[in-house]
Every structure is written in structure tokens, then in C-alpha cells.
Amino acid sequence: MKKLINDPQRVVDDTVRGFALAHADRVVLTESPIHLRRSDAPVPGKVGIVSGGGSGHEPLHAGFIGHGMLDAAVPGPVFTSPTPDPIVEATKAVDAGAGVLHIVKNYTGDVLNFETAAELAGMDGIRIESVVVDDDVAVQDSLYTAGRRGVAGTVVVEKCAGAAAERGDDLDAVAGVARRVNAVTRSMGLALAPCTVPHAGEPSFTLAEDEVELGIGIHGEPGREKIAMAPADQLTDRVIEPILADLSPSEGARVLLFVNGMGGTPLSELYIVYRRAAEVLAERGLQVARSLVGNYVTSLEMQGFSITLSVLDDDLLALWDAPVETPALRWGR
């Protein structure tokens, strides 16, 4: 294992300290219990949005803290849910009286700990809504999940819900946006090479030189099957077809095409995947209305990609386009 770390037990601490230093203009780190929040939170009148989960998926979630997206993020240990305590503290820190939305990826530990945190924060009089993201079409259940896993679609949920909160939607409406995005969002991934969890020290799975893992999870958990290595266009087809079959968008629908890197794959290769994915969508009579290409929901240094498709109506398009100012996603209009 060759990593730019000091100590497998200090990986998350060192990462968030560096992150908070680099983005001191917009993010504040609390070290105990560990959570990060917008430096201007709580924002008066605005619904707060908190997300979190195991570390190792950077820039998710802390990279999405800022105007138009998250108010706070709670990083757990690598690939391990945070406990309820920091989630409660993050929730309190960002509540401006308008309530707080929890955006939770569908893993058993995350769901349980966010539920407990919501109950505890509720006892303090904070109104909480929770939305569970489960966009991965690869498997119905998995090592860490009952039901579908939450993967890169989480970025789309956090972006649109964040924009809704910023425009002044109330808690029910913001939660409604998050659920609506989740309902029209599907993802699937593929790995060429595994990652190594620092405190484990060994690759999380093995692949022969001539095979790839189709439907990989973002913790290296198994997907649908190992298939033969093939040209990028064929691999792209193997990933996008199950997404389209599950999503079944109507002809002419406007979609967001999001090609996400798993952490160790060059940007150039993601654009090669994007090219074929856009071609497939055009062949199906779909309109690629918006695009996102890059490393947003990663799995340490895993090599591979995922594709996420979201069907965007006028309202979701406006929310996607709304200004966002976070370390990892920034644009104005």
C-alpha cells in the first residue's frame, strides 16, 4: 500500500484539516465531534441541509458545502458511517429555525445513525426531514444495504435541494425536491482496478488483467458480475443500458448526463466514456440538456467510472442551473 498519508488512523483528521485550511473562506471545521459547516451558517430563514457518510468519496460530501448546496457535512471514518453525535451537532449548528433536511445515502449504517440523530435533534425542537438516496440500479441489496445503494446521484439531489433551500422553499418543499430528484435519477458503475482502505492495507477486491467489475459499489463491494475487459464504448454500453432500462425516460426527455470518476481514472478517459454515452442517448431520442464530467463521488484511488442520468423538468433544470459556490462545484449565472 503506497499512499500519501501519515497514519492510517489519522487519514480523515488530516484530510479535513487540510480541506478546512484550503477553504477557510467558506468552511468551518469542528474537530470534536467532527463536522464541517458553511462559515455563514445558520443562514437566517433558510432550511438547513446536512449530509454525510463514510469518508473516502471526496469531494463528497464536504466539497459540496457552500451557497446553493450543503450547510454541513459529517465525515465518518473511511467507508464507515459517522455516529449520531456529530450529525446532531451539525444539525444544531445549521438550524436557523426553518428546520433541517438530512440527505442520506442508502447504507444500513448511515440510515440508522441519521435516524437516531434526527430523533435526538427532534427532542431539541428542531424539525427534521430525511431523504434517502438510492439511485444505483446495479443490485437490489448488497453487503451494506437493504434496497438499492446511494451513489453518485447524491450530487444531483444535494445540488437541487440546496438550490431550493436557497430560493426560500420551506422544509417540506425542499425535502420534496430531494425526493423528486431521487425518483428521476439512476446510476451504475464499473471498476477496472480496486482501491485499498488505509486501515485494511489490502486491495478491497481483485480483478484479473482481462476483467472488470460491472455494477461496482462505491466501497468496492461487488456489483452484478465480472465481465471481460473491452473497448471503452462497449463498457459504456454495458453501464448505460441497465440505467436506461430502469429509468425508461420518455422520448425527447431532457436528461442530465453525469460521468463520474472513481478517483484513479484520468479525466481524459471519462470524456471518452461521455462521448459514447451522449451518442447512445441521442440514438434513443433523448436530449442531453446538462452535463457533468469529473471525480465527484469517488472510492479512494479506485479506477473506473459511473454514469448517472437524471430526467430534468423545468423546475429541476432551474434548480440545477442556480448559482452554487462550493469547493467542488461552482458556477454563477
Place this chain on the structure above:
Amino acid sequence: MKKLINDPQRVVDDTVRGFALAHADRVVLTESPIHLRRSDAPVPGKVGIVSGGGSGHEPLHAGFIGHGMLDAAVPGPVFTSPTPDPIVEATKAVDAGAGVLHIVKNYTGDVLNFETAAELAGMDGIRIESVVVDDDVAVQDSLYTAGRRGVAGTVVVEKCAGAAAERGDDLDAVAGVARRVNAVTRSMGLALAPCTVPHAGEPSFTLAEDEVELGIGIHGEPGREKIAMAPADQLTDRVIEPILADLSPSEGARVLLFVNGMGGTPLSELYIVYRRAAEVLAERGLQVARSLVGNYVTSLEMQGFSITLSVLDDDLLALWDAPVETPALRWGR
């Protein structure tokens, strides 16, 4: 070799097609001879800025096309300079009559081909200035270079020169800004694991499990020496010390601290490096005025990082902060 490609000979074509599709709102691709330009170029009255070089360093250079940065980028084959012909075409395409600046990384092939292109475009009556970036303190000469290599500092040169052109500086002034940034910018890199050039099919160098390459070039060319693998803080010290020794900033100077990933290194590890680098700068009485952390000048899937320091005066700070709208770097004020 396991890569998301269709054919080693089609890597650049497939990449730029995907890139142009994903960013069709701001970038136009010409396939023969291959170059990319701002969709609104030439911008009336503005000095045009063209950069380029071998592919494999994405998002450099095409990712920096847009308002406030480049007008055009010319991608060569992987790790190989583009020929003069596409550089001439790109130069003509973005000239609005105010002249064109060429920003060239200091590699023998790039310097030669940009020189030839400048002569040819000059015969068509276009005023050209050329600035060669040579920020790498690792080695004086190298496999591909007479003098120092141009590496990640190129991003800072392109950003500040782009902002100067956007505010209306004339050609001499824009070139002056580029030279001034280059003069106050130093970089050095380190690799944990090599990359594989698609058409070569073999890793460009080898490293034992317990060693790293200090002073690596962005084409995998050798650096200063192979040193023992060590904790991230120690490796960071080994990279930042020679930069500081060479740059010798005065006490209290304001610096941009740019931690760049080589392509295959997780963002979390770059923040671990950033944390220690910021600590070292504080110990030296320097002020980290601006920060940039991420994969901007890569070397395919190489694992490793580089650090770039630029001393910023008031004018350069204002140019760095000026709005930029490109696929890879975006912010407004």
C-alpha cells in the same frame, strides 16, 4: 494496460470529441487540424491567448478555455507536441486584430513548433508574443528540455494572463503579466506510481513498493532521485523545501499554494499534502493568500502530486481573483 479507451491511436480524438460535446455551450472543436476554441472567439478588441502541448495532462489545456483564461488550445498526441499547422489555425481563429499570446511549456518540441507557428501566423499579419513557462525546480535540463520544464505553474500563468486580456490589456501588457507570473512561480512534483502511455502499453518507469520518484516530470521523465517512501508530511517537506530555497520569498509574502494531483491520486490525499504545506509556509512567516487543490496538470493515471508556489502582488492577486468561466476552473466575484 487497462484503460477506458477504444484504440490507442484514437485516444486524443475520442477525448476531445467527448470534451467538446460536454462543453458545447462554451467550446468549439475543429477536427482537422485539431484545435479547440472559445465559442465566442475572436472576442472583439481582446488579445487572444493560445496554449497547447501534448495530451495526457487533462484538464490542461482545453479545460481552461473560456472567459478569463484561454481562447484556444491545441492538443498534440499523448505526451507529444502538436505540429505548427494546428497552432497556426488556432491563432488565426482567435485573433481579433489585437494580437495573440502563445503560452508554451518549456519542452523542446513545443518551443520549436510554437516558434514555427508564430512565424507562419506572423506572415499573415498577426502580431504574436510568446511566453515560455519553466517553473519546475527539480532539474535544470531533462530528456525533453533545455532548461527547466514547464509544469503546473502553467495554470497560474494562463489564469492571470487570461484575466489581463479580459480586462483590456494590450498584447505587450498581457505577455508582461505572463512573464511576471512565471518569474514568481516555482513547482516540483513527486510520483508514487507511474503512468502508461496508451500507444506504448508499458509503464513509463518502475518504482519499488518502498520508493518514490522525487522531482518527477509530467511525462514520467526522471526527476532528482528515487527516495524512500515516507509519511505524507515528510514527502511534502521534501517537495516544498527545494521550491522555497529556489523562490526565496521575502518574509510576509503572500503566496498562492497550489497542490496538484498527477491524475491517479485521491483528492483526500492532496488535502493531506496541502495541510502540511500550509503548515510549513506558516512556519516560514509566509501568508497563504490563495489556494488551489485538485487535478489540474496531470500525467494520465500517474499517482503523485506537485506543489506550486506563486508570490502574488496586488495586481496578480486581482488577476487571480478575476472571474473565470472554463470547464475546469470557474468562479465569479
